Amino acid sequence: MTAASMSVQALVGRFATDTPFELPVIDYRLLMPILIILGAGVVSVVIEAFAPRRARRPLQLILVLGSLVAAFIAVVGLAGTQTTTAAGSIAVDGPALVMQGAILVIALLGGLLMAERMVDPSGDAFAPRASALPGSDDERQFAARGYLQTEVWPLFLFAVGGMLLFPASNDLLIMFVALEVMSLPLYLLAGLARRRRLLSQEAAMKYFLLGAFSSAFFLYGAALIYGYAGSVDLPVIAAQLSGKPSESAIVLIGLGMLLVGLLFKIGAVPFHQWTPDVYQGAPTAVTGFMAATVKIAAFGALFRVLYVAFGGMRWDWAPMMWIVAILTMLIGSIIAITQTDIKRMLAYSSIAQAGFILVGLIAASPAGLAGAMFYLIAYGFTTIGAFAVITMVRDGNGEATHLSKWAGLGKKSPLVATLFSVFMLSLAGIPLTSGFIGKFSVFTAAIEAGAGWLVIVAVVASLIAAFFYVRVIVLMFFSEPNDQTATVAIPSVFTTIALAAAATITIVLGIVPQPLIELLANADVFVR
């Protein structure tokens, strides 16, 4: 026993008067995925601090990819677990593990995208030195010398750690902390783009201010609920709700405020306005990563809050969620129609997609949860694939995100255009793609739950959405390339793997979805 621990014992001993200070039983095996990632984050910081500059990138890559794989293996190892740990504050159950697994795999692809340094001749996707002023001599110097901001890797790992924690958090405090652990690195990453730094910084600021604003709402909601229930533990809240029916307004207000924070993260209307700006401004690799993973993590938390703690109040929140879902689907789809920037268009599309997933949420059934999880996974892979393509489509000024530059791309680079079309078709929900099965599962659950009219609205929204997905295909394949047309950069193995994986999963999940459906069907119950 070391001296330090001895002194801790001594301290404990001195303060403990009546009740002995018992350390909680924490099964670290259950927390292994989270611990691996957060631990890797710490190691990553150490690498930044001590490794020579040249060695940082390879070390970080090995660490990041290795830890993601290790964490994923740990998640797989936990399959079937249905328990809570750490004094009930962490749930290790089906949905949590599914979401963690999905986040890890998508984060792996996102990490590959972030590691790409072939498509941009001047380096990777990030500013060589974020602190150097845009356009300054310093910045040019750093760029010319091939400096890389390798600090993105610890940030990335912490973000992933937060994401793993978010859907697994079984009390509101953990949830709040996880929210921040997830968000803070993302705020930073959003501002680190190598090109168009003004936009990137603007995105970071908007994301940060609005994110902080929304978490204040979340927190205040948590406070009110705590006031009502006397605990921030979700199962305790649920028990209290069924136990004492009075004092209801405070719960309603608390729930509402809590939902503001969560709906903000998933980008639901009217809390969606940060999405297009941030998606457009952030480095594309980061956009792809966070568009996919944040949605999964936040939906995980939203589902857990609404199902575990407030499942009994379904008839209170369902009508409101109906309206939010309808607005989200329609407004996201409608505004996307007139977008001219592909990243922005995908941002609005992600809003619309969030609406579709909300349809599954409203079903308030295991089938709805399973459907939404399928949808999230499908959406995640498709989205990261789409953004991967965007990173490759470039002109002299970096990524060519204006749609007019995509005209005729199908003739110039048929393979990439075809892949992008597959992603678009999947997002549009055309059969034989994962997006279709996702929509199908979610709609099925909703109709089973009696939300037929919501599905009709969703169908109308999908139609509107199909228009702009198809428009990209029209542009790529049905117009002639001109001198404005962007070129497709040849990526390194990183992006290639990410793209290939995303496309494969998009199609495979569209054709043989059964294994995943089965998996989800076995994982559609929250631990209480």
Next chain:
Amino acid sequence: MNTFPWLTALGVLPLVGSIIVALLPKSRPSLAKQLALLIALATLGLTIAMALQFDGGSAEPFQFTESYSWIPAFGISYSVGVDGIGLVLVALAATLVPVVILAGWNDVEGDSSKGSGSVKGYFALILVLETLMIGVFSATDLFLFYVFFEAMLIPVYFMIGRFGGPQRAYAAVKFLLYSLVGGLLMLAALIGLYVVSANLTGTGTFDYLSLVGLDIDPMTQRLLFAGFFIAFAIKAPLWPFHTWLPDAAAQSKPGTAVLLIGVLDKVGTFGMIRYCLPIFPAASVWYAPVIIAMALIGIFYGAFVALSQQDMKRLFAYSSMSHFGFIALGIFVFTTIGESGSVVYMVAHGLSTAALFLTAGFLMQRRGGSSMLGDYSGVNKAAPVLAGFFLFAALSSLALPGLVSFVGEFMVLLGAFQRYMFVGALATLGIVITAAYVLRVYQKSMTGPLASGLEGMADLKGREIAALVPIALLTLVLGVFPAPILNVINPAVNQLMTTIGATDPPTTLTTSTSAEGTLQ
């Protein structure tokens, strides 16, 4: 029965072919064509071999059935099988594909200089489409059907959008969105049906035979029926869901138009007969007056619009709309003759559309692709063989007795008349207008003095004739001797009538009471 997976083989063959064609080097366009033709012919051969195995007298609802579990979580399986109706439509698809390939041999080539899509791409898409067409007609799982139904849009979308006229992108998008409206409504209804089946039987299923005969309550039936029907009405297309068709037909290559109108749109009417009627019998009866009204309006509306239409392709599109009115009419009168007639009409219309569009395509190709009637006159003088085929196609379109279209049309009208005298009689008037617009086209384009710009116009060449002859021959032979198709269609129709519980009205002489047969 033998256990050879006929239908799967039939679907896989063109799919594999299309992949091979797509992988061929771009510099060998003629190889792609030859290979595509070869595969299409092989598919046709396989279809014929399968059709010969078909047992018209079998009591089984479907033959050549295969079933493999696909997504058991939703009761979805890969189940295929054909009844007589499916068989003739599969055969129609398998017949028209080689014809279209042959006819469209040089359609795409001329455009490659303009930077349009590649030759091999076009033929690969045709083969993909063939797979999906065969799939859609042979699926016996509703989900599988839906997948084929929607997936078909993609190759057609590219075929219109990449290989077509100046407005092709607009037409392609319009086609796709229109179809998606229907498709998505159908998806909603499909899911609804699944949920209903789950509620009624405990486990949800998409299996056709399990869904038929479910005791769905009438209100639900009406809702679900509407979802399916609108999808089919858009696809077919029935008035007033038709406006995508003229644009799509006018902007696409003749071959695309043939497959689109000749086969693909049949999925709409096929769907009505296969899915709407047996699964929602009560709703079908409830909606029948509205649909019959739509069909009647469509018959006359399409015909009248065609009457003074200047653009030939649009004209044919509107004429098809009119014909689809007849088909829908036959389906929703619930008589054996009407249903059989509708199926025969589908086949006939596929053949006559192919003849019309291909001949018109050959004609237009000889004048820089113009489809305006005003640009043509006196073609008969310069190209008598072309004119002859054109006339034949026109006559087939106006359902001249002795051609298969007559058999279909008359059966439809008779079936309608049997149930609703007034409706049948009114619809019969349509044949006059049909004659008027069809002969107007022939008169304007083929007769009179030769139009300037057409001097020295070449007559049809061997390849073109080779494409048209099989269609003409089938039209004629089946017109005189329709037994081969009636023999397989009729048992399926009888089964259908039993399923929906409809009986034909008795002849007036044998009963003194009401002439109405029962529908329930």
Next chain:
Amino acid sequence: MNGEAWVFWISGGFAVIGALGLVLSRKAVHSALWVAFTMINLAILYVANAAPFLGMVQVIVYTGAVMMLFLFVLMVVGVDSSDSLIETLKGQRLLAIVFGLGLAGLLVFGIGNGLMNAGSVGLDEANAADGGNVQGIARLIFTDYLIAFEATSALLITAALGAMVLAHRERWTARASQEELSKQRFLSGVHPGNLPTPGVYARHNAVDTPALLPDGSISLESIPRPLEARGDIRAIDHHEVNEVKEIDAP
């Protein structure tokens, strides 16, 4: 009114005033000071609410650390930077007030509805359980909320990392030492010393009068560039120069 009520109403009132001051001050520094004031009052209220530990932490962390950080940044940005209070977004202020009132109304309604009759258990028992407020909090932090506690470490690392990435102004070149700077200066070939001052004669003392070099010519370096560019250089009156020479002559 008992003692606690006095505290509540005074400190609570101050807190609100501070909050309003935060929102209404033109100068950012004033806002910062107002919010610090609010936070101190909140600390008092914490203590009044049987949370002495939190009250202290509030003062140390918030008023002491966080607000100082704010003030530092304000120094960077410019201490006297002030907002114009004219609203530029159409309808923003009106809607902000409407929504603000709505939000406040709903919150107060909800709280009032839920809590008006709720009693207060008090913390005496809870505090006593672990032998005191600090002990109680400690026990909770290290038992029930251990994971949260561990996770916050990730937050702190992130924060440090973020501040470093964004704000640590790494330079490409190392800052030069004084020696290097002076060497550089002399080696550059530029006039190392001060430039000659403008001509200062008995009768004239103006920047537009050039200095005279020993040979009697004028030194252009002695006059500001802009004047030179404008041509606003006073001509040399040689008569006067001579006069001066005479006077100066030994």
Next chain:
Amino acid sequence: MINAGAVVWAEGAPVLQEVMPATGVFSLIWLLIALPLFGAAVLLLGGRHTNKWGPYLGVLTVFGSAVIAVLMLLGLMARGAEERSIGQSLFTWVFAGRFEVNMAFQLDQLSLVFVLLITIVGTLIHIYSLGYMSHDPDKRKFFGYLNLFVGAMLLLVLANNYLLLYVGWEGVGLASYLLIGFWQIKPTAAAAAKKAFIINRVGDVGLSIAIMVIFVTFGSVTFSDVFGQAGSANEGTLTAIGLLLLLAAAGKSAQFPLQAWLLDAMEGPTPVSALIHAATMVTAGVYLIARSNAIYDRAVWAATAVVVVGLITIFMGAIIGSAKDDIKKSLAGSTMSQIGYMIMAVGLGPIGYVFAIFHLLTHGVFKAGLFLGAGSVMHGMKDQVNMRRYGALRAAMVVTFVTFMAGYLAIIGIPPFSGFWSKDEIIHAAFERSPIIGGLAILAAGITGFYMTRMVAMTFFGKARWEDDVHPHESPAVMTIPLIILAIGSTFLGMALLFWGNIETWLEPVVGFATAKSPISTTTTIALSLAFVIVGAVIGWISYARREVPIVAPRGSWLTRAARQDLYGDAVNESLVVRPSFLLSRVLIWFDSRVVDGIVNGSAAIVGGSSGRLRRYQSGFARSYALSMVGGAVFVLLALVLVRLS
């Protein structure tokens, strides 16, 4: 006026014949049809290779059918009267549910006379055409179409059910369409062809619906089934069927109100006019009604309608024939008129059927002769058709003149020429029905005398009014021999059929027969009609042989002008049908692109427009985003509270 209700037709109605299986020569019924169709197929599909021998093949195949027909005639005559209905069924053609139609033929006395007429006259006209069309580059096609026609016509008369009849019915329509428009390069010919087809289609609608009613009523469309049950159907149904069949007959036989196409149909080559638009196809309506006698016998009002239509057409045709200067159109008017007689006769019931058929046969022969004669004249006159440019041709074309005169005397009904016998019987029968009908028929006979005399006078008599470069000459033997044969027929066929062939007894088993109990005697009828004819002929002679015939037609009376305009048939069609249709078409095109498609595009535009407006709210200001978040929060809270309160 015409008291239909008083007539009782049960008497004289035929007893349904038993259908015998086809044996011996009768097993070749299918070959009757197949031979000409085979010829047509070879000629039309064979291409240029058949140019040389194709026409001869065409002649041969039709001749072959004629030979078989004659053999069958002999075969039937050898059988007893009750064994003369022979059926041959090849295969089941269309079937579904209770509906079952066979590809089956029925050869009986009625069909056989038609078969004979078609094949024999057809052969003659084929032969004639060898000469007439010898210089046409598309001769091969012409013979192909002719063969197609013969095949279709034979199918029409041999079918054992209405649906198969319908195939022949439209088949002859198609052949007629092709042949009228044979010289397609002339826009008028193409237009005339289209017009003929479309007007015929109107009639076909009638036939279609009639078949449907028949099926719905009797559960079968086979003649024997239908006629066997006709007695048990109610009269209303039968009347409906009768009227619908009349509509069909009116279309095919150019009867009022569907008469307008026949005159234009003269755009086709003359042999076509002779075969199709005089001898055979246009009489299909008569065949149809006669064949359906079992229905008409029990639907008196329908039969009366037939009589009225016939009567109206008799006069329309006669009047038009009197005014036209175009020799073929004048003959066409005459054809309308003569068919009007037949139609009227079949409307008379058992007293009329036989004589309608009788007149049909004689008319088929003499009118073919007349048309071919007219063709011969045109052939010699450089295709001039205007009779005002003829005159005094009797010397230049002796054979043509003589044969034409035989036809002339036959049509106006001078004894013993064949037309006399047949027409006179009809008039006599008409008197039994009503003196008014009889009187009108006799009056029309007078007009026939007038216009035929006018034609003969203008063509063969008077002064030559030829164009300068015309050198009239007699046609070659290949054309004159058919003329001669037909002239012989025109002369003797009437007597032969009546006295030697016993046409009444021959046809009676099929259509029934009853001797007319006319209020006036046969002699009186003959005297009256002869008197009228002679008066008409004299007026014609005086007006057109004695007087100078102006080369440019005088303005004429209103009736003449109306007759030259086909009694405004086209104008009526144009203003009542064609123009409204095209107007409707244009309105619908507008409606389709603006309203129906407009709604579609409009809803797309609305979505797009709202997109443009909604995106303005994404103003780029973080504070306004925060504002919408607070607004959203208020909304969320309010919604939760309101749901709870409600």
Next chain:
Amino acid sequence: MNPSNYVILSAVLFTIGAVGVLVRRNAIIVFMCVELMLNAANLAFVAFARMNGNLDGQVVAFFVMVVAASEVVVGLAIIVTIFRTRRSASIDEPNLLKY
């Protein structure tokens, strides 16, 4: 003294903070308003802790302070970056991303 008064007070402070975010343009002031909102939440937690008779609320408030501190660091870093680039701390000025 009814502790719910504290909660009401916290609601008032929260709202003032929220309105402040909406009406102020200086990014730092906006951020201070957010901090005020967090503080309001903390007050509510503390008050509720007393009402509920357990210390969880105080612990949460404690964590919030930690979180808020980290947030402040990151936020101010971002604001300073923006300021260095644009020489302005107005949050209305970075307005390139819109529509």
